Amino acid sequence: MTPRADHLTVEVVDLIGTVVARYHEEYEHAASQHSLTGAQARVLGLLAAQPLPMRRIAQRLKCEPSNITGIVDRLESRGLVERRPDPADRRVKLAAPTDEGRRTAEALRGSLNFAREPLGRLTVAERTLLKELLQRMLGTAPE
Template structure:
């Protein structure tokens, strides 16, 4: 019995790669237009509404210690600011400044695919896709 991938599997893996490439190229080009790295741009988008550092880290799939450096850079550019969370002073919140929100709007405009890669799918199709991908990961 051969374990070589069948043609359909090859096509599906190729589509994953193409989607990832398109997402990466578009988000990198949008970030570069503002002198940002893709992670800095993603952090800025996550901070459009004030959010705890932990939330930003989760959105970036990054360690909070790495997010500190990213937010430092956004702060130094005047695009974001930290403040204590009003409900828990131990928690630091990050919020885009007015300039940061302007950049965030432009980032979204420059990355229609990356901002909404599943836009053409119905809610049911998204749910099915999530279940199928989870099944692949759990294998």
């Protein structure tokens, strides 16, 4: 790698770090507005997309299943999540959002404002390119 390319890589990594830090700060603030921890909000957000077994939630969030059990217990006690049997395997329990949980997840997502304004300054083509580049970096680009 040339010195210029190496310097550019460092700059990009620093910018990504700044975006991630701002995202986490905004996410924690938005979660607290709904009396949730950041971890509870992330679990609720995942479940709003689809009910999941605890093990899958733990894999997606890169944490121990026992941590997820505690988080789901707290969300369940607030009426935001329920446990139900997996129709494909009755031995497995899925965590699923309640109607109130879905509303809370939607409100939480709607309150994450830090990127809306900066992304709004990009054209649709620029946002599409950014999305595709991020997907390539993560290895999730459609083939």
